[in-house]
Every structure is written in C-alpha cells, then in structure tokens.
Amino acid sequence: MGKKRILTGDRPTGRMHIGHLKGTLENRVKLQDEYNSFIEIANIQALTDNYMNPQKVHDSVFELLCDYYAVGIDFDKSNVFIQSEVPEIHEIFVYLANFATIQQINHNPTIKTEMVQNNFGKSTPLGFFIYPIHQVADLVCVGADLVPVGKDQAPIVEDSRVIIRKFNKAYNTNILHEPEYLLGVPKNVPGIDGGAKMGKSLNNAIYLSDTEEELRKKVFKVYTDPNRIRATDPGTVEGNVAFTYLDLFAIDMDEVEGMKKRYREGNIKDVEVKERLFEIMNEYLYPIRKRREEAEGMKDELLKKALKSSKKVSEISRVTADKMKKVMKLDLA
Amino acid sequence: MGKKRILTGDRPTGRMHIGHLKGTLENRVKLQDEYNSFIEIANIQALTDNYMNPQKVHDSVFELLCDYYAVGIDFDKSNVFIQSEVPEIHEIFVYLANFATIQQINHNPTIKTEMVQNNFGKSTPLGFFIYPIHQVADLVCVGADLVPVGKDQAPIVEDSRVIIRKFNKAYNTNILHEPEYLLGVPKNVPGIDGGAKMGKSLNNAIYLSDTEEELRKKVFKVYTDPNRIRATDPGTVEGNVAFTYLDLFAIDMDEVEGMKKRYREGNIKDVEVKERLFEIMNEYLYPIRKRREEAEGMKDELLKKALKSSKKVSEISRVTADKMKKVMKLDLA
Numbered sequence: 171m172g173k174k175r176i177l178t179g180d181r182p183t184g185r186m187h188i189g190h191l192k193g194t195l196e197n198r199v200k201l202q203d204e205y206n207s208f209i210e211i212a213n214i215q216a217l218t219d220n221y222m223n224p225q226k227v228h229d230s231v232f233e234l235l236c237d238y239y240a241v242g243i244d245f246d247k248s249n250v251f252i253q254s255e256v257p258e259i260h261e262i263f264v265y266l267a268n269f270a271t272i273q274q275i276n277h278n279p280t281i282k283t284e285m286v287q288n289n290f291g292k293s294t295p296l297g298f299f300i301y302p303i304h305q306v307a308d309l310v311c312v313g314a315d316l317v318p319v320g321k322d323q324a325p326i327v328e329d330s331r332v333i334i335r336k337f338n339k340a341y342n343t344n345i346l347h348e349p350e351y352l353l354g355v356p357k358n359v360p361g362i363d364g365g366a367k368m369g370k371s372l373n374n375a376i377y378l379s380d381t382e383e384e385l386r387k388k389v390f391k392v393y394t395d396p397n398r399i400r401a402t403d404p405g406t407v408e409g410n411v412a413f414t415y416l417d418l419f420a421i422d423m424d425e426v427e428g429m430k431k432r433y434r435e436g437n438i439k440d441v442e443v444k445e446r447l448f449e450i451m452n453e454y455l456y457p458i459r460k461r462r463e464e465a466e467g468m469k470d471e472l473l474k475k476a477l478k479s480s481k482k483v484s485e486i487s488r489v490t491a492d493k494m495k496k497v498m499k500l501d502l503a
Numbered sequence: 504m505g506k507k508r509i510l511t512g513d514r515p516t517g518r519m520h521i522g523h524l525k526g527t528l529e530n531r532v533k534l535q536d537e538y539n540s541f542i543e544i545a546n547i548q549a550l551t552d553n554y555m556n557p558q559k560v561h562d563s564v565f566e567l568l569c570d571y572y573a574v575g576i577d578f579d580k581s582n583v584f585i586q587s588e589v590p591e592i593h594e595i596f597v598y599l600a601n602f603a604t605i606q607q608i609n610h611n612p613t614i615k616t617e618m619v620q621n622n623f624g625k626s627t628p629l630g631f632f633i634y635p636i637h638q639v640a641d642l643v644c645v646g647a648d649l650v651p652v653g654k655d656q657a658p659i660v661e662d663s664r665v666i667i668r669k670f671n672k673a674y675n676t677n678i679l680h681e682p683e684y685l686l687g688v689p690k691n692v693p694g695i696d697g698g699a700k701m702g703k704s705l706n707n708a709i710y711l712s713d714t715e716e717e718l719r720k721k722v723f724k725v726y727t728d729p730n731r732i733r734a735t736d737p738g739t740v741e742g743n744v745a746f747t748y749l750d751l752f753a754i755d756m757d758e759v760e761g762m763k764k765r766y767r768e769g770n771i772k773d774v775e776v777k778e779r780l781f782e783i784m785n786e787y788l789y790p791i792r793k794r795r796e797e798a799e800g801m802k803d804e805l806l807k808k809a810l811k812s813s814k815k816v817s818e819i820s821r822v823t824a825d826k827m828k829k830v831m832k833l834d835l836a
Contacts, residue, residue: 218601224831228833254835260594263593267628268631273625295602295603295604296600296605297597340554477836499561500546503810
C-alpha cells in the first residue's frame, strides 16, 4: 500500500496572495509528507476565461512555480505538474463526457456564479462550460484518492464521483477510482478593503511577492472600524481586517487578545495596531519573500522539475486512458 | 502544390446500405483520384449516443472497413482512419472549444432534431452536445481544404469556418485552415417502405452486404402505388419507390421510361416491375457484394492499413496541435 494520492491545483492567472497561503498553500505543505501529492497548474482551464490573454496565463505559470517554492512546497516530494503537458486529460475528458449532462452543469452553483461574473450573457464559451467535467478528468488522470476541499466544494467532488461511478457501471468495471474529499477548514482571508474575498481584480490583495515596502503600504490601508473617529473611541474588533489578520498571522495570541481589549476600550490607536500588524506579518512573510526571490533565479530548474512530474502524470494517464479504451471496446489492434 | 485535402466519414453504428452508397460512397470513390482523401471512422462520436453499446460500435468499425473496400475505396489512395487512434482530436477540440458557444450548439438544427430523436429529455449527455465542435476538430486535424456536402450541410461547414477564423484572429495567426465546402448533389434514397430516409433502426434498408435472396425479398416489399389495386389501373410513378430505385440503379434509361409509361397507362403489373428492378439492382450490387465477401477475409489487412493512415493523421495532428499550443503561449520548455 503506497501513500494515498491527493490532487490540488491552481489556475495560473496571476501571482498568489495571502488568501491562497492560508486557504490552501500551507495545507499543501503540511500534506506533502503524509500523502503522494499532485499539484496541477491548470493552464488550459485558465485559458477558458482568459483565452484572449494567453501571455498572462503563460507568465503566471512561472509565478505559480515561484510561489509554490516560496511557501515550502518541495518539488521532489510533491508532483507539481502542468496541465498543457498532459494531453491525455483531454482524451479522458471526452470519454467521461458521455456520463455528464448539460443540465447537471447548468445547475452547478459555481458555474452559475462564474457565468454572471464573466458577463458571458448570451454567448457562453463551450470551453468554459465544459470545465467542471474537464476537472473530473484531472482527478481520473492522477488517480486521486482524496481531494482536499473546504465544505463548499464537497459537492464538486460528489459530482465527480457520480460521473466516475456511471462510467464504471456502464462498462461493468472498476478501473476508475472514485475520489473522496479530505475535508479541511481553509482559513478565509478578507481583502485589505474588508471585502470577503481577496483577489487580483479586486485590487485588495497582499501578494507573497510583495516587498516589505508594499506590505507596509497595504497594511496601513487595511479596513478597520469606520465608526471610530478618535483613538479614544471604543472600537469594534469583529469585521476589522487588522484584527482578522492578527488572528491569522500572530504567534503570540495573548498579545493579540490584549490589543483587542485595548481597542474595544478605546485605549490603542489604529496606527499602533497597524504598526504592530505590519511587524508581525512582515516577520511571517519575510522567509517566504526571501525564498521567492531565490525562486526567481531558479525558474528553469523549477520548470524542469514540473515538466518531469508532468511526464510522470502523462504516463499514468496514458495507462488509464488505455484501460478506458479497452472497456469501451475501442482497442482494435 | 499537392492535391487538396477532403474529409468525409461515418459513424460506425451498423453496416452501410444503398442510401450511403448513393448519398456519399460513390462520390468518394470518384473523388479519391483528384483529391487527397481522408475518410474517418468516427467511433468516438458514434459512442456519444451509443455509449451503452460499445460492442456495436466496435464491430461496426470492421463493417465499415468492408463496406468501403466493397464499393471501391482504395485504401492506398484514400486515408481511411479511425478516430480513436488519433487522440490529438480531443486536445484540438479543447483548444477550439473556447471559440464556440453553447448557444450556437443549441441553435444547431441537426442537434435539435437529434436531441428529440434520442429522447434525451432533461438529461442531454455532454458527449453528445459537444460533438458538432468535436467535428470541427476532425477538420482541423487533417487540415481539410474541402468538405464534400449536400446543400443541407453547408451551414455546418460555415460554422466550422467561423470557429476556426475566431481562433486565428484571437491569436493573430493563420495556422488553421478554413475549409470550404465542395457542394455535391447527394442522391437521396428512400427506404423500401417509402420513408424519406433509409436507416437501420427504421428497418427499411437494403444493405451492401445483403445476399441475393435478401435483396429479392426486400425489392418485392418496396412501396409502390397504394391506390393501384389491379395491374390495369393507371399507376403513379412519383413517390413510387420501385421507380425511384430504377432511376437510381438502371443503366438503360429508355427502358425505365418505357416502364413508367406502361405503369401510368395500367399496362404493366407491379410484380413485373419488381422482377425487373430486382434484376437491375442485383446486377448493380453483385460486384459490390462479391468484393464485400472478399473483404470479410481481409479484415486484418484492411485494419492494418487504416491503422497506418490513423498514425499518419495522428502525426499531422500533432504538428497542428503543437502550432496551436505555440500561439496560445502554452509552449513552456
């Protein structure tokens, strides 16, 4: 019995920020010893809503490689692979597509939301529409046992299981593996503007690649308590991004509790909180930033490792695709 | 300047009948000298509405090989290839999918009709839904210059041109070739029951593989003039399948005109018309039947040639897919 396989991944559409760090990256680092970890840079899927901007997707592949390295993903332990280097994914997608329905995709809440976000109106690109099923092919390609997800995403794994089960049932086989979800509690990081989500397009993100100076500027802009005019006014800690970040990044939680108390009592200035927050975050992010700078000079090496892992995934996928062809009676020779 | 490339093909879902013969097969034989002909056995597409019956699709691949050989398709001139042996088709499909919309597919009249025929109701398999765009990938794979079609199908080629043009425009390139249609006048062959279309599921087809005895039985069942009770009643030739078949298969058209005149005058028995029709059709189909019997013993050889052509198409497709990847900035190494 080898280690169980897990699959995670990202669309390369920009650099990664502290939302990614707390939401998934730190978890991946934790999991990479216990599991046989596969991390996909989904550049083909990134193109589905960025097909007019291929340069961005191209460049972001390298940004992700650096971000992964920076946070401590070990390219010799984790199989970081690039979707475009595994053409079998497309083939396996087509084989699975007979077991998904367009109605099922139409009812997918993520797709519904993203359709509105992308403003597709009356012309939804097919490439975008098929991506949830294309993702099932990703799972099949690596033969994932487990998919680390937050509660919200559990239904996506459930949909994948249904499609895989239907395929197996139709051809009276068990060659495809139904992945299970590995429920984690991804930490949600609000934007510096107080928005629920941090994102590039929202212009409210703190990037892993931000310099100390950029970090300071952003920390001093974080949304605090808008009703607090003077430092002697009692302030609210809930929904106050400075304190949310303190909760996420501070080591000494007693210190944070003390600051919260003083804030509520009107006994600490906003600027004092922010100065301390900057110090704490900078200390946390400093080693990541240093490793990221190091990674910038290692792009070729990181790419080489990712291409090697891609080849490995491609080989595993070829075996699976051939097994699928066999049960579909497509083996002729 | 080499010969222009044409692409035709069939879904392997059964043996071929005289509807195929007059609709497309004879035309392909005619075109195979003048053009660089590619003939696709679309077994992956056949599975989209036969995914629960893979054995039928598998066996039909061999039926088509025999039917092609029987009608005179020269496997050394025409590139008979098998879709499942060209995985690049799926990859190219995914690259094109960003330039097609689901609304466009929903408005495709063929898809609309087939959805009803297939009785999909509220669960349309994604595999079926995507096939019109998957067909565009077929065209791109062989780099088709021309697609032989009847008038009805010209819009399908036009749709393909639009998708290909959008791809080229998005990436400021001309790597993909917009195929044009080669308008033919495919002869429509009604079913023996007088139905507009001949088809396996309609149980009204005369197969190329039918024995002389089967042919005779079917010819004697053809729909004639239902209002003609006695041989002395004046009969109607229009919509009379016996005379439609005579028009399609007779060499001596004067003889046919004479028979039509006598039929209209009530001067020839139905049975006499049918007897002569049988003779004429049997003479026409005899050499095809003989070659088909010969082909049955050559299945391995025919498959080998088809696999060789498939490899060739796969290689051409790989080059195209790599060019596409390059303009999409997916080339990383």
